[in-house]
Amino acid sequence: MKSASDATMMLRTPFHSRVAAACELNAWGTWKGYTTPTAYTDVELEYFAIRSTAGVFDLSPMNKYRITGPDAEAYLNRLVTRDVSKIRAGRVGYTVWCNDAGQVMDDGTIFHLGENDYRVCAFARATDWLHWSALGFDVEVVDESDEVAALAVQGPTSCAALLAMGLVGLEQLKPFGLTMFPFEGGTLMVSRTGFTGDLGYELWIAADKAELLWDRLFEAGRPHLIKPFGSDALDMARIEAGFLQAGVDFVPAESAVRSGRSRSPYELGLGWLVDMDKPVFNGRKALLREQARGSRYRFAMLDVDGNKPASHSFILSGGKKVGTVTSAAWCPTAKTNVAFAQLEMPHGDVGQELVAEIYYQRELQWTRVMAPCRVIGAPVFNPPRRRAVPPGAF
């Protein structure tokens, strides 16, 4: 079968041959120069694979940087907002990093692979920033984005599927833990991480073994109803789980053209990632100033009445516009209509009642609803299986 993606100039991930074969809808989107499916078969079915069985997502276009050398920890500690010394070897940490103005450049994960050996996984290209940040440090920064392929395996049967593939002992891996398995003469790294808020893993493999990994995984996963999913289903799952998406819920600071369009960690509800006990880290001075002066915006998760996603809506308080929605979805498992909003301070206290001005269209007719909504304090989907060790046998 010839796929439309074969005719593009877009980059292909190491899984492309398998992805293209499975992509029945031939629905391709672009992700940082790569052609990747928005959906394979049916968005809802893919979403329910994540929540009810196991879904597989090709996240190879993520940017991966290897940081090694005697100053690796000190380097990362200056780079990111949280205390990297608390991420022990064999663990993964979620963090953000800022520019000198205290504005978020990206969020991502730091994998502590071994002594003086880390991998930073980022949404945005960060090669220049990581190299500038290395001035004065004895570290080596290597862009591994093309060498390392990655699959997310997410959902209740993900552990069972991976055990069936022969990853003995995986059930003991704790959330945010990472471990290695031999795989076809190479090494397969598995981390218990993901972007769906469910039980799930991410598999990291040398690009030349990617297709083999895909084949093994789907063969072993068949009895566990494994199914590939595209970016549309992922979007539903991550909104349900309360995860921000760089480039959607905030503009990476160094790519913001207009002043005032970027956001600080505090303005994104990520203040818990900022460790002011560290004497120096990028953005610290500006963030101290912000703490003293107060933030401009606040991130809020909204529970919106009705079932119309409040995409791109204005958020009103007393008839006055106080914010806008950056992400919105009807979340099927939580049966909640969730929206992420950027609200002007001082709005956004948990429990505040607001109104979402939603526009939607049915058969060429546009309709406006003024949907009441309220600020909620926690993601609507957060099941115990996400944290259970070992996870239940689903």
Add this chain to the structure above:
Amino acid sequence: MTDKLDVILIGAGHNGLVCANYLAKAGRKVLVLEAGDSPGGAAASREFAPGYSVSSCAQWLYQLHSGVSRDLDLERHGLQWAARELPSLLLDTRGRHLSLLGSRIDGEGVSDGDREAWRAFHARTGKYVKLLARVFESRPPNLVEAGLVDRLNLLKMGLGLKLLGRDDMSELMRIILTNMYDLAEEYFDNPQLKSLLGFDSVLGSRMGPRTPNTVFTYLYRRLGEAYGYNGVAQVKGGMGALAQALAASARARGVELRLGARVTSIDMFNGRAGGVSLASGEQFRAAVVVSGADPVTTYGTLVGLRNMETGMARRVSQIRCAGAAAKLHLALNAAPRFTGLDESQLGQRLVIAPDLNYLERAFNAVKYDEYSAAPALDISVPTINDPGGAPAGCHVLSAIVQFAPYEPAGGWEGPSTAAGATHREHFTRLILDKIAEYAPGIRDQVVACQLLTPQDIERDYGMRGGHWHHAEMSLDQVLMMRPFPGATQYGSGLDGLYLCGAGAHPGGGVMGLAGRNAAREIIRRGARA
């Protein structure tokens, strides 16, 4: 230390001493730590051969701010003049020199047209110099978070521009970003005059006369006119004597000055500079640390790039501070004989740069890390006006030589294209050959010779890159962008740390304004123990 210090000041260069002096005058308890064994930094006198001493870095005084001189009472503290109001002579191999002092121009080849053009040019540019001088007497405006003082300064700057009148203002706007080569060609016919202006526009920088920016550096050089100088002056005892006067004045105010105290780090406490560590292992704490060291040394070595945020580290790494000027010292057993110069002229400022293209060619080399095959020189024979620097009857020749790279391929001690000669030897020979074209017989008078390359200057005076101005005086590195955007108004961008050296506004030259303005700003911000 029993008493708590208000200020630790790193480096007893002239700006450091000036800054310390004003701080002490305002009641601050100041400790100055100097790595070398004498104060003054680039204002230094050193013995370079037995019995021969010389102003070993800067050689003329022409910009020291009159207010600073007065406030510090330097003459009472020992400053004496060997000579003042010295003209610049552009030398000619046949003895047809051009002499320039203020608006006065003399020389065989000078036409009435050139004389008139020079008078008009000098008067007009003199107005620009006055405007610049006013701007340099206060802290640079901060464009981003402009407070009242900044707005007033900007207003003054704008008003100053307006007060020039329409024609002069539009002419300034037209020429300020251009190059001296084109400007000189536009105004004058006399090649010697053009070349002297070109030389003054590139002296001490890594620029040729065709380099955009050189009109600004020319005006910068003439700043002294606004501070009471006409031509150049020579300090009795050399620039080291000026340093002694500065140090004596500072001590009289209660400044503690420690020599041979090399600071190895500026110590940060919870993101704030609060002390220093010395090579000896000693540590000092103070409310404020002020650095007179160049910005790359201050941020890169003393603070450490890892102790600041990435954006700042990157700015620091981009500072252009590669020097392009070398210094040659000759010990002579008799007075040199320059063709066509009498004894009194021998004590004036002698320039070898026959024409603009010669200068531009000399500059070409350094772009590729080579030294000029035919260099341009700013020569002083200090022992004419101040015989104390050499044994009786003997003389010293001191020359600023352009252009020399920081390091030629293979290093200064590496082999050159001349058989059996290192780069250092070869370049020295080229310079001597050039001088001998104007002073035949000088070779036979030389009893000792010292060449200081930019690398040597870096080592001896702690200036990274060997740049006399600590950072190139280019338009992207002046005013509120000196040493880099985000570190301005003498604040370093790091809490508790201030800059007071040539790397801060207004820049290099033995002027003292960076030190004085920094002290004012520190006092204004009020930090003390």
